[in-house]
Amino acid sequence: MTTVLAADVGGTNIRLAIVSDKGVILEAVSTPAHFSKRDISAKKLLSTLASAFLDFLDDKTNVTAIGIGFPGFFLGNSGVLSSSPNLPMLKEIDLGKALSNTLGLPVVVQNDALCAAIGEHRFGAGMGRSNIIHITLGTGIGAGLILNNLPYTGEDGMAMEFGHLCINPDDHARVCGCGNTGCLEAYASASAIVSQFEEKSGTQMEAKEIYQYSLNGNKQAKEILLAAGAYLGAAIAEVVKILDIRYVTISGGLSAAWPILHPVLMKHLNARVIPPLKGKITVVRSQLDDKAGLLGAAALAFDIKQLR
Numbered sequence: 001m002t003t004v005l006a007a008d009v010g011g012t013n014i015r016l017a018i019v020s021d022k023g024v025i026l027e028a029v030s031t032p033a034h035f036s037k038r039d040i041s042a043k044k045l046l047s048t049l050a051s052a053f054l055d056f057l058d059d060k061t062n063v064t065a066i067g068i069g070f071p072g073f074f075l076g077n078s079g080v081l082s083s084s085p086n087l088p089m090l091k092e093i094d095l096g097k098a099l100s101n102t103l104g105l106p107v108v109v110q111n112d113a114l115c116a117a118i119g120e121h122r123f124g125a126g127m128g129r130s131n132i133i134h135i136t137l138g139t140g141i142g143a144g145l146i147l148n149n150l151p152y153t154g155e156d157g158m159a160m161e162f163g164h165l166c167i168n169p170d171d172h173a174r175v176c177g178c179g180n181t182g183c184l185e186a187y188a189s190a191s192a193i194v195s196q197f198e199e200k201s202g203t204q205m206e207a208k209e210i211y212q213y214s215l216n217g218n219k220q221a222k223e224i225l226l227a228a229g230a231y232l233g234a235a236i237a238e239v240v241k242i243l244d245i246r247y248v249t250i251s252g253g254l255s256a257a258w259p260i261l262h263p264v265l266m267k268h269l270n271a272r273v274i275p276p277l278k279g280k281i282t283v284v285r286s287q288l289d290d291k292a293g294l295l296g297a298a299a300l301a302f303d304i305k306q307l308r
């Protein structure tokens with residue numbers, strides 16, 4: 001059986017999987033990495049990735065290619081990392097070629113959120129659709145666009161920075177990790193839910209606990225989640241006005257709060273789209289959970305697509 005190695009590179013760990021061409025994960029591991037340090041060098045990054053891959057590949061002889069989802073911007077389908085917002089030392093690195101030379105296999109590398117969109121399109125809730133917007137609701141908010149069955153990267157790989165859409169232009173709006181104020185991510189990401197709850201209640205807890213609190217009737221928790229859902233709906237409406245795409249999929253840890261987020265999201269989405277689009281947009285929760293990115297990286301490794 002032909003298989004590929006898929007990797008999802010995060011700030012604190014690298015997830016690796018052997019994936020079949022049907023999108024079945026045959027074997028998976030998670031190995032610690034310390035990419036949360038902003039001063040990591042290209043050399044250190046490459047050696048950490050290469051050794052994690054070599055350890056996992058070991059004697060697996062039926063792996064034909066490697067696909068990697070990475071938190072950064074890539075020039076089209078070249079595997080060249082143009083920049084990474086959280087790892088500012090890394091610029092203009094041909095990650096694909098460098099890893100391919102070391103590992104002796106074809107390597108494709110793409111933005112992690114776009115990989116999640118590719119995974120959702122190929123193996124998840126977006127199967128059979130020509131156009132989807134996929135949103136990842138986690139510590140941050142990412143998104144990827146599949147347009148006419150192809151992943152859309154934009155000029156320098158920076159398309160669909162959905163989490164940084166401005167949903168509050170007020171001078172006193174919340175500050176985002178990107179340095180701007182009023183970004184969606186500063187209101188509707190898991191980390192934003194945590195900070196807002198801490199500010200209101202004085203208690204620090206994880207987003208999933210805050211969701212549980214809201215289910216148990218905690219007013220502050222519920223208000224924050226309802227506001228997040230409303231902002232998400234409003235932001236999706238703006239994207240739909242530009243793209244006229246009818247199908248939106250959402251994955252990521254915070255999507256667990258779906259029963260609270262989805263109704264309010266749909267209400268605000270339908271209130272803001274242009275009249276002919278009201279009631280025409282479907283927003284569904286991913287069934288791939290946190291595997292969308294891995295499966296998208298695998299899909300790219302199986303079939304290196306012509307990116308736009």
Ligand SMILES: [Zn+2]
Pocket residue numbers: 163164176177178179180183185
């Ligand atoms: Zn931002």
